[in-house]
Amino acid sequence: MVPSDEEKEAIGCDHEDTRSENFVWIKPSPSEKVHSPAQKRQFCPKCGKIKYQGSATAKKMGFYVNILKEIQRKMDVLYKRKMANSKLTQVQVRLILKELEEDEEFNDRFSNNQHNQWGHFKFAIKRHCDIPEELVESIYRDFKG
Numbered sequence: 382m383v384p385s386d387e388e389k390e391a392i393g394c395d396h397e398d399t400r401s402e403n404f405v406w407i408k409p410s411p412s413e414k415v416h417s418p419a420q421k422r423q424f425c426p427k428c429g430k431i432k433y434q435g436s437a438t439a440k441k442m443g444f445y446v447n448i449l450k451e452i453q454r455k456m457d458v459l460y461k462r463k464m465a466n467s468k469l470t471q472v473q474v475r476l477i478l479k480e481l482e483e484d485e486e487f488n489d490r491f492s493n494n495q496h497n498q499w500g501h502f503k504f505a506i507k508r509h510c511d512i513p514e515e516l517v518e519s520i521y522r523d524f525k526g
């Protein structure tokens with residue numbers, strides 16, 4: 382069945398860029414490390430979301446899938462060496478990915494950024510399995526380059 386326009390709205394917005402005369406002034410968030418008190422920012426004229434214009438643009442899901450695979454590989458090695466009590470199972474990976482896929486904000490590469498995504502990602506891992514945070518962080522650093 383083809384969704385109606387109203388249903389499409391509920392699923393999510395495909396975001397349009399505003400023309401420059403329609404930019405809005407907003408205060409940057411503390412995490413953005415911007416020295417100016419306010420910035421001109423682009424927003425989506427359809428849903429009103431502010432576009433993220435920093436350098437840490439949000440990643441596609443494949444980036445996080447690869448990180449999970451690497452965590453899984455490393456946990457297997459640690460488990461075999463009896464340096465870890467648990468592994469990252471396929472079921473846990475599926476649950477983590479499902480949670481992230483259903484999270485509209487996580488997948489919104491228009492307004493979201495990589496820092497926020499990383500926080501969500503770590504939180505989702507913690508909810509489903511017991512993986513040392515240092516391991517997760519070190520793999521992230523390798524992938525980020």
Ligand SMILES: [Zn+2]
Pocket residue numbers: 394395396397425426427428429430
């Ligand atoms: Zn929008």
